[in-house]
Each structure stands twice: as C-alpha cells, then as structure tokens.
Amino acid sequence: MTCEEAEHLVTPYIKGQLDGSVLEDFLKHVDSCPDCREELEIYYMVNVGLEQLDRDDDSFGTFNIVGRLKKRLAESHAHIRRLRRMETVTYAVETVAAMALIAATALQIRIWLFP
C-alpha cells in the first residue's frame, strides 16, 4: 500500500468502515510508516476531540486520545487475527470435506469396478 492509498483510508478507518484485507494492509502500513501513523494520530485526535466537544465530555484528556488510538489499533490487529484464524479453520474444514468427497468417490469407483 502506498502512502497516498493509506491517507485515503485514514477517515474510513476512524469511522470503522475498513475490514478484511484492506484493514490488514492499512494496519501494516501505519505500523511501518511514521508519516502515515502521524497522519492517523492527528485525524484521530481531531475526530475524537470534536466528538468530545459535541458531548461536552472532557473526562478523557487530550493525552488519553493517543492511548485510545493505540487501544483501537490493538483491537484492529486482534480483529484481523480472528479473521485469519477463521479463514484457516474454514480452509481446514473445506480441505477435510474435499478429502472426504474424494475418498467417497474412490470407494464408489471401487464398488463399480469390483462388485
């Protein structure tokens, strides 16, 4: 993912609109690119800051916003790990199902050939 692509995804990420491989690529990029990480932090701060102004809620200090973003990123990573695990399980189930089908077919052919 390029910086330009990542920049376009900052707002969708904050709004929770990213998922799957796009989310994974985005996380990989902001983890390895200090510029985009900073961009994300600034946008997140502005977004969360505005939300707090709307709610007139200052129970979270400005300092905490970075902490909240870290927590949010950690949750996103956990989400991706869960997705990957689910894909692995799905793949395993599909593989077993395919093998069972092959075995059943082979058995059927044997019954036809050697009654």
Ligand SMILES: [Zn+2]
């Ligand atoms: Zn970047």
